Amino acid sequence: xxxxxxxxxxxxxxxxxxxxxxxxxxxxxxxxxxxxxxxxxxxxxxxxxxxxxxxxxxxxxxxxxxxxxxxxxxxxxxxxxxxxxxxxxxxxxxxxxxxxxxxxxxxxxxxxxxxxxxxxxxxxxxxxxxxxxxxxxxxxxxxxxxxxxxxxxxxxxxxxxxxxxxxxxxxxxxxxxxxxxxxxxxxxxxxxxxxxxxxxxxxxxxxxxxxxxxxxxxxxxxxxxxxxxxxxxxxxxxxxxxxxxxxxxxxxxxxxxxxxxxxxxxxxxxxxxxxxxxxxxxxxxxxxxxxxxxxxxxxxxxxxxxxxxxxxxxxxxxxxxxxxxxxxxxxxxxxxxxxxxxxxxxxxxxxxxxxxxxxxxxxxxxxxxxxxxxxxxxxxxxxxxxxxxxxxxxxxxxxxxxxxxxxxxxxxxxxxxxxxxxxxxxxxxxxxxxxxxxxxxxxxxxxxxx
Numbered sequence: 001x002x003x004x005x006x007x008x009x010x011x012x013x014x015x016x017x018x019x020x021x022x023x024x025x026x027x028x029x030x031x032x033x034x035x036x037x038x039x040x041x042x043x044x045x046x047x048x049x050x051x052x053x054x055x056x057x058x059x060x061x062x063x064x065x066x067x068x069x070x071x072x073x074x075x076x077x078x079x080x081x082x083x084x085x086x087x088x089x090x091x092x093x094x095x096x097x098x099x100x101x102x103x104x105x106x107x108x109x110x111x112x113x114x115x116x117x118x119x120x121x122x123x124x125x126x127x128x129x130x131x132x133x134x135x136x137x138x139x140x141x142x143x144x145x146x147x148x149x150x151x152x153x154x155x156x157x158x159x160x161x162x163x164x165x166x167x168x169x170x171x172x173x174x175x176x177x178x179x180x181x182x183x184x185x186x187x188x189x190x191x192x193x194x195x196x197x198x199x200x201x202x203x204x205x206x207x208x209x210x211x212x213x214x215x216x217x218x219x220x221x222x223x224x225x226x227x228x229x230x231x232x233x234x235x236x237x238x239x240x241x242x243x244x245x246x247x248x249x250x251x252x253x254x255x256x257x258x259x260x261x262x263x264x265x266x267x268x269x270x271x272x273x274x275x276x277x278x279x280x281x282x283x284x285x286x287x288x289x290x291x292x293x294x295x296x297x298x299x300x301x302x303x304x305x306x307x308x309x310x311x312x313x314x315x316x317x318x319x320x321x322x323x324x325x326x327x328x329x330x331x332x333x334x335x336x337x338x339x340x341x342x343x344x345x346x347x348x349x350x351x352x353x354x355x356x357x358x359x360x361x362x363x364x365x366x367x368x369x370x371x372x373x374x375x376x377x378x379x380x381x382x383x384x385x386x387x388x389x390x391x392x393x394x395x396x397x398x399x400x401x402x403x404x405x406x407x408x409x410x411x412x413x414x415x416x417x418x419x420x421x422x423x424x425x426x427x428x429x430x431x432x433x434x435x436x437x438x439x440x441x442x443x444x445x446x447x448x449x450x
Contacts, residue, residue: 013033013036014032014033014036014037014441015030015031015032015033015438016030016031016032016033016149020149021149022149022151023424025151025424025425026153026424026425026430027436028153028154028157028434028435028436028437029151029152029153029154029157029425029436029437030152030436030437030438030441031149031150031151031152032149032150032152032441033147033149033150034145034146034147034148034149034150035146035147037115037116037118037119037150037152038113038114038115038116038124039113039114039115039116040111040112040113041080041082041086041112041113041114042112044107046077046078046079046080046081046104046105047078047105047106047107047108047110048061048073048075048078048104048105048106048107049107050063050070050106050107050108052073052075053070053071053072053073053106054071054072054073054074055071055072056072057071057072057073057074058072058073058074058076059072059073059074059075059076059078059079059102059103059104060072060101060103060104061073061103061104061105061106062088062097062099062103062104062105062106062110063088063090063105063106063107063108063109063110064088064089064090064091064092064093064095064106064108064109064110064111065090065093065095065106066093066095068097070106071106073104075104078104078105079102079103079104080102080103080104080105080112082112082114083114084099084100084101084102085098085099085100085114085121085122086099086112086113086114086121087099087112087113087114087121087124087125087128088105088110088111088112088113089111089113089128089142089145090109090110090111090141091109091110091111091140091141091142092108092109092138092139092140092141093109094133094135094141096125096128096129098122098125109140111142113128116444117444118152118155118437118440118441118444119150119152119158120155120158120159120162122162122166123153123158123159123161123162124150126161126162126165126419126422126423127150127151127423128145129419130416130419130420130422130423131145131148133145133148151423151424152437153425153434153437154431154434154435154436154437154440155434155435155437155440156431156434156435157425157429157430157431157434160429160431161422161423161427161429164422164427164428164429165418165419165422165427168415168418169415169418172411172414172415175407175411176408176411179404179407179408179411182400182404183401183404186397186400186401186404189397190394190397191350193390193393193394193397194346194347194349194350194390195350197346197386197389197390198346198347198350198376199226199227199228199376200226200227200228200231200378202385202386202389202390227376228378230378230379230382231376231377231378232376232377233374233375233376233377234374234375234377235371235372235373235374235375236332236370236371236372236373236374236375237370237371237372238371239334239335239338239339239375239377240332240333240334240335240339240344240375241332241333241335242330242331242332242367242370242371243295243297243301243325243330243331243332243333244295244327244330244331244367245294245324245325245326245327245328245329245330245331246292246293246294246295246324246325246326246327247292247326247327248262248264248326248327258283258285259283259284259285259286259288259289260283260284260285260286260289260294260296260322260323260324261277261279261280261282261283261319261321261323261324262280262282262283262284262323262324262325262326263277263280263303263317263319263323263324263325263326263329264280264326264328264329265305265308265310265326265328265329267280267281267317268303268304268305268310268313268315268316268317269315270317271315271316271317271318273394273395273398273402274318274391275316275317275318275342275345276317276318276319276320277317277318277319277320278320280323284324289324292324294324296322296323296324297319297322297323297324297325297331297333298319298322298333299319299320299321299322300318300319300333300334300341301318301319301323301331301332301333302316302317302318302331302332302333302341302344302345302348303316303317303318303319303325303329303330303331304316304317304329304330304331304348304353305328305329305330306328306329306330306364306365307328307362307363307364307365308328308362308363308364309363310328311353311354311357311363311364311365312354312363314349314351314352314353314354316345316348316349318341318342318345319331330365330367330370332344332348332370338377338380339377339380339383340380340383340384340387342387342391343383343384343386343387346386346387346390347375347376351373353365353370356369356370356373
């Protein structure tokens with residue numbers, strides 16, 4: 001059996017003193033201290049190391065990560081043996097998960113929690129989701145959670161609250177699923193536009209320009225891929241310049257200035273709807289740049305991850321001015337005699353760079369591999385025309401995506417509002433004859449209780 005703390009009598013300091021109560025509660029409710037009413041299951045030997053996760057197996061693995069199910073295993077000896085349901089709390093991530101099925105706990109930061117008998121487990125789950133824990137990055141957060149007071153209603157009220165929250169959350173999750181479907185549709189539409197753009201659909205032979213349909217004689221082929229007659233395939237390395245990064249300097253303080261922005265892999269996600277990065281958190285002056293022996297990349301360079309799992313994300317961004325980049329990034333700048341910067345950026349968005357990685361324990365991309373990639377090269381003026389068309393179409397898609405993000409944000413605010421009202425007794429679930437929680441607690445810890 002999983003180890004747990006047991007209590008035969010009411011512990012000292014069980015109820016929160018009046019002067020420490022965060023806010024007034026309805027009659028019959030009470031504030032209690034977290035660490036007095038929560039069972040923490042802990043058995044390190046039964047927490048599965050991440051290297052043993054599998055893609056398939058009889059038992060799901062639940063850990064502190066964002067995905068609800070982190071993997072699978074067939075190792076029965078790791079099966080959680082305590083009472084279900086339980087709540088998983090991510091010590092590093094602050095993720096909170098409701099688990100009411102057989103599972104295996106992941107290692108490192110996976111806290112398995114269950115309340116004592118006078119707190120409904122699902123009520124406890126929602127209660128944790130409503131606690132405003134400080135964000136300490138990847139530091140441990142359980143030490144903060146243990147100090148938190150919990151607003152506990154009478155048991156019948158708890159069940160009514162859970163029933164009502166469940167209904168609200170079901171409706172919110174349905175709305176989130178619909179938004180996710182539309183976001184996926186937008187991603188597919190954007191991918192389709194990019195694919196069409198680079199086979200000449202928006203050029204002189206494309207229907208948008210009123211040209212005639214392409215014929216087999218007007219198609220050039222390389223590697224089985226069609227191109228309009230006035231396009232040609234060239235090695236990527238013949239029309240772009242590649243740039244490598246420098247190790248991130250230690251001891252530099254965050255701050256924006258007139259020096260070179262220093263971009264890291266994490267900055268790629270902050271590119272705006274046109275692909276451009278904003279200013280970096282850290283800038284380096286000319287003296288520091290020379291000391292680091294960092295070669296700046298020019299304005300208009302497209303940067304991307306070149307090592308690690310970040311390559312899978314296929315994020316690209318354009319630097320708005322000369323900048324330094326981390327050694328985990330690579331940059332490519334169009335030779336402006338042949339290629340438009342934005343045309344290169346759009347082409348890179350449709351390419352899955354992960355398929356160009358080396359098959360090693362840590363995926364990475366070599367410059368020599370990228371230089372050999374076939375690149376579709378139309379006349380420069382046609383590139384600019386394609387870019388203008390894509391700019392307009394992508395702008396419309398991004399406007400739709402922004403509306404979806406606003407809807408997601410509104411749902412998040414609604415969810416937080418529902419939880420906040422629930423644990424202030426404002427969901428309209430109060431019962432007139434509920435036994436006060438204080439009496440239920442005293443019965444739970446009665447000396448006569450076996």
